[in-house]
Amino acid sequence: TPVSRHTYDGLTYMTHADSFFAVSGSMSPCGFAAGDTWVYNFAQNKWQQKASAPSAANYGTLAVYDSSTQKVFVKEPGYNFFSYSLESNTYNKLNTSDQYIDYHLSAAIDSKRRKFIMIGDGVQVIDLATNQMTTMQTTGAPAFVTSRQSPGIAYDPVADRIVAWHGGTNVYTLNMDTGVWAQVAINQGPTAAAPYQGTFGRFGYIPQYGVFALINSIDQNAWVFKLSPSGIASTVPSNTSGSVLGVSAVGITQFNSSGSGVVAGDGLTLTGNTIDVVGTTDRLVISADSI
Secondary structure, three states, rough: OOOHHHHHHHHEEEEOEEEHHHHOOEEEEOOOOOOEEEEEEEEOOOOEOOOOOOOOOOOOOEEEOOOOOOOOEEEEEOOOOOEEEEEOOEEEOOOOOOOOOOOOOEEEOOOOOEEEEEEEEOOEEEOOOOOOOOOOOOOOOOOOHHHOOOEEEEEEEOEEEEEEEOOOOOOOEEEEOOEEEEEOOOOOOOOOOOOOOOOHHOOOOOOOEEEEOOOOOOOOOEEEEEOOOOOOOOOOOOOOOOOOEEEOOEEEEEEEEEEOOOOOOOEEEEEEEEEEEEOOOOEEEOOOOOO
């Protein structure tokens, strides 16, 4: 069993093996950096120590499981980037040039674009095809994107958005094509601030249910958050004709009229008081009475 530690963002779940991966961290009670790798097997109900961490012990190591390759991608806050294979119990260094990052970051994998995304000191991106790191310029970013506070981030493959939370009701999405951040939560959520030590993987995506789960503290309620398939949670102004929403897909619920007068692009279906749209163009026009 590994010693208790501050794990930073070095924990991830390996779906294909039904196992939990842990690397590095700040050990209790001494605070020294760990240089070990551990895997917890749920079927066997036990921990097993694996290969040593790929380089010198570090604080702030990032680990994200990739279901496409069934490997864990590991970024150390020093200079290197690795993949880990459970089957061979080996690390493989991927980068050929130094890739320095701060140790107050969190990471996720954009499985569509094959990018390793790190947020906390801006938005830093490692292309998994070339293993080269760049800094992505974005607009509308909340303060935690650059505050080095290890926010909670995850990728939603249905909405195709990076989703981030760092305290309070607001939830933010990043469009990886446009570089635009948007606040998308439309109802009351948690009011507590995020811990100053960071959120890390306590905000994560659960693909079986299509929701994000948040565990902010053992002394607070747990929360779930669901993003619409469009990646945007929107409300439509009342008595509006021809409102243009800059999205290609949107889900609208609790629509109060009979639905007459609704005009949209391809893929519109109306069932009771729910409108579902999967547009084929770059905009959606809605016109209705008594919305």
